Amino acid sequence: MEEEDEDGSVESLLRWASQIGISDASTTTHHSLSLGSSLSVSHFPHSGGRGLGAVRDLRMGELILRVPKSALMTTDSVMQDTNLSQALNRHPSLSSTQILNVCLLYEVGKVKASRWYPYLVHLPKSYDILAMFGEFEKTALQVDEAIWVTEKAVLKAKSEWKQAHALMEDLKFKPQLLTFKAWVWASATISSRTLHIPWDSAGCLCPVGDLFNYDAPGKEPSDIGDLEDLLSSSSIHDGSLSNEDNTTVADAEQLDSQSQRLTDGGFEDDANAYCFYARANYNKGDQVLLCYGTYTNLELLEHYGFILQENPNDKVFIPLEPAVYSSTSWSRESLYIHYNGKPSFALLAALRLWATPQIKRRSVAHFVYSGSKISADNEIFIMKWLSKTCHGVLKNSPTSIEDDTLLLNAMDNSQDFCTFLEVTKLMSFRDEVDTFLEVHNMKDKCSDSNIVLSRKTRWSMNK
Ligand SMILES: C[S@@+](CC[C@H](N)C(=O)[O-])C[C@H]1O[C@@H](n2cnc3c(N)ncnc32)[C@H](O)[C@@H]1O
Incomplete structure (x- = not known):
């Protein structure tokens, strides 16, 4: 798709789009690489590659793109x-x-x-x-x-x-x-x-409407996390670019009424078109983004094929003893560590109860379910347990985040395949690189110094 031949140029896409009635609101003129008055197709290397940029300052809530029903492929x-x-x-x-x-x-x-x-x-x-x-x-x-x-x-x-x-x-x-x-x-x-x-x-x-890259909902995990715990749901979708799961629709509606963040696009019967609104104020040249929903990095990778370096909605599940699960009625999905390192409300509550002698659990349950601590000893015990368990998980992983970052930097900064191999020879986790080369039949390719690391190769190695 990124190849642009005669038929495949961005201009030809935009020309066709405007012929079939796709419009960025009050446009009358048609600029090259631009739909007109609000948006243009640009490249944003650090946040999604090809995407839509603002050609002028845009106000939050402003209609920025309309795609008529007749243009949608359904x-x-x-x-x-x-x-x-x-x-x-x-x-x-x-x-x-x-x-x-x-x-x-x-x-x-x-x-x-x-x-x-x-x-x-x-x-x-x-x-x-x-x-x-x-x-x-x-x-x-x-x-x-x-x-x-x-x-x-x-x-x-x-x-x-x-x-x-x-x-x-x-x-x-x-x-x-x-x-x-x-x-x-x-x-x-x-x-x-x-x-x-x-x-x-x-x-x-949705032609053109599917060129918006993703913006994670900016809510603090502490606000949203507790609500998610209550809903016992791993994802809340807004329905835009959604991998929609019917069981979460009611939950999403509940959230919608409490937050402004889920309002950037939808099909409107009155307009008989898909309408997109600016979800924030944008300056001319900024990338205009769309929130597809609330996703962990694993969910983003599963459904969209990318991860965010900073994802406020990311979650980590750590191994828990069966007795932790049976100490409360919280669902397994609600027992996780937030992106900022804090345990979820439900995990904290479950651990507090689990660390309490069985005979005393009933009498402290109401404190626990209201989010209160039971005692200093109980709190110290569970924090030490959490720290030990998290360290155990990290220690048992074949590579550390620092190793992964080194490897990614080597891929990004090496001019060619041979230089990359030279750089990785010095790395402590060389085994993984060797396995990769073997799997992709590249072990003996070093003599061909012109092999440049392709995007797919980079991704294959990017955990
Ligand atoms: C709806 S498309 C957006 C337009 C897309 N960039 C394109 O060129 O067609 C969604 C895809 O864009 C990429 N993407 C969107 N937001 C991203 C982000 N914040 N970071 C990295 N990739 C992103 C992912 O490949 C995702 O599957």
């Missing part, structure tokens, strides 16, 4: 093709997301005959979501939970692909569109780019 709009809709009727058991996956591949197969062709040529050629991770990348995650979530994501993608295979054969897809690689590409496109629409839980692909 299952309904693709199904206007009778060949496709008849085939879909013959395979009724697929989920709405599987169907949208098939619709996307179907449109890709039409090449220039697709009415979304100018949009499709701008989609990324590859993604880094967990379902695409191989054995090396999975192991490099190091943390049990992350490895388990990766295995689950890969299995889910494979089983959904197998289930949809008969339909795709029925539709006479070209061989390259029948592969797992093609399926997982479409799946990643949908996972990382669809926007919520009320009439289809699979969402829609």
